[in-house]
Amino acid sequence: MSTPDYFTSDPDWEAFATKNDIPLPSTTPPSAPIDFTQLDFASIREYEATNDTKWAEKHPIEEVGYTTKSTIVRARDGANINVKVSFPLSDRLHARGKGNDKFSLPVLFVTHGGGWVQGSHISEELWLLYPLYKQFDLVIVSVEYRLAPENRFPIWIEDSEDVLDALVDSPERLLGLNTNLSQSANINADLSRLILAGSSSGAGISAALSQICRDKGIPINGVILNAPMLCDPRHFPVEYGPSKESLRSYTQCMDIFMGSSGLLAVWNLIHPDPASGLNIKASPLLGDIESLPRHLIFVAGQDPLRDEGIAYARKLEEGNVPVTLHVYKGVPHNFGHFWELQATKAFWGDLRATLEKWLS
Numbered sequence: 469m470s471t472p473d474y475f476t477s478d479p480d481w482e483a484f485a486t487k488n489d490i491p492l493p494s495t496t497p498p499s500a501p502i503d504f505t506q507l508d509f510a511s512i513r514e515y516e517a518t519n520d521t522k523w524a525e526k527h528p529i530e531e532v533g534y535t536t537k538s539t540i541v542r543a544r545d546g547a548n549i550n551v552k553v554s555f556p557l558s559d560r561l562h563a564r565g566k567g568n569d570k571f572s573l574p575v576l577f578v579t580h581g582g583g584w585v586q587g588s589h590i591s592e593e594l595w596l597l598y599p600l601y602k603q604f605d606l607v608i609v610s611v612e613y614r615l616a617p618e619n620r621f622p623i624w625i626e627d628s629e630d631v632l633d634a635l636v637d638s639p640e641r642l643l644g645l646n647t648n649l650s651q652s653a654n655i656n657a658d659l660s661r662l663i664l665a666g667s668s669s670g671a672g673i674s675a676a677l678s679q680i681c682r683d684k685g686i687p688i689n690g691v692i693l694n695a696p697m698l699c700d701p702r703h704f705p706v707e708y709g710p711s712k713e714s715l716r717s718y719t720q721c722m723d724i725f726m727g728s729s730g731l732l733a734v735w736n737l738i739h740p741d742p743a744s745g746l747n748i749k750a751s752p753l754l755g756d757i758e759s760l761p762r763h764l765i766f767v768a769g770q771d772p773l774r775d776e777g778i779a780y781a782r783k784l785e786e787g788n789v790p791v792t793l794h795v796y797k798g799v800p801h802n803f804g805h806f807w808e809l810q811a812t813k814a815f816w817g818d819l820r821a822t823l824e825k826w827l828s
Contacts, residue, residue, distance in 0.1 A: 474769030478798030533560035581668030671696030700745025708779035
């Protein structure tokens with residue numbers, strides 16, 4: 469049985485990449501391995517923060533009928549974790565609510581991407597959340613967990629778990645949605661419709677959290693994994709490799725835009741001892757998927773993470789966990805950042821359609 473060709477460049481992406489001087493797949497030999505231990509992450513994050521600020525200024529969520537507030541959750545070791553809560557403005561809810569004065573809204577619990585070394589609330593605004601604002605009335609809880617390499621694994625998962633526990637234990641205290649009635653209506657967070665969501669490494673955190681919540685008896689309505697990072701490539705299970713070829717996607721994507729070299733460097737930085745990558749919090753693909761909630765998984769064809777996303781969907785399906793998988797052929801890991809692409813528009817449509825079903 470032949471393996472589907474997910475890698476060959478999508479013509480629309482090829483034209484966009486050429487126009488914007490983005491490198492397309494090359495036939496040249498693989499480049500030398502990248503060493504992240506020498507990088508100045510403070511400068512990288514400062515640059516990212518500047519770009520995030522510029523993007524947010526051009527895309528204020530008030531224009532789509534939302535507002536935000538910030539709060540702090542005390543982590544298990546006493547550290548303060550920044551949490552951003554986004555929710556619909558009062559006028560929007562009253563216009564949609566036909567005179568209601570109380571609104572029970574689903575909760576989207578978001579963990580951002582960035583390879584555990586960077587990323588922020590804004591990261592998911594651009595990639596995952598903005599397509600949802602106009603169509604859905606949601607309470608969105610976004611976690612700015614502590615980052616590597618200053619902090620060691622599994623701190624980003626523990627921080628996210630601690631915020632999730634605070635939400636489940638005392639939603640009114642964490643969210644504080646009704647403390648400023650000039651901005652918000654009488655909103656109740658409906659935890660029976662609690663959904664975990666994330667992109668890339670943040671999707672890996674969401675996958676780990678879904679397994680943790682299952683073990684703790686915390687009900688989760690669904691899990692959205694966008695271009696998920698789910699397994700240390702040194703431990704990818706051979707039985708899930710295409711045609712028994714383990715992680716072909718890493719080989720195919722070695723020297724492309726958003727390619728394998730950077731991801732391998734991240735794994736070597738975070739888990740210098742390969743054995744630590746066997747921890748199921750690092751590699752949820754290796755974990756127990758019994759009784760997990762329904763999943764929605766998005767995968768890009770020119771993404772090193774492609775095969776592990778497909779493998780996780782297959783493992784869920786084999787374990788009788790409801791799962792919907794969308795593979796977008798011939799586009800890179802973060803294609804959803806480029807809103808002009810036909811693949812991005814398809815991604816938005818698929819995301820909205822499934823969420824509509826889940827919340828109806």
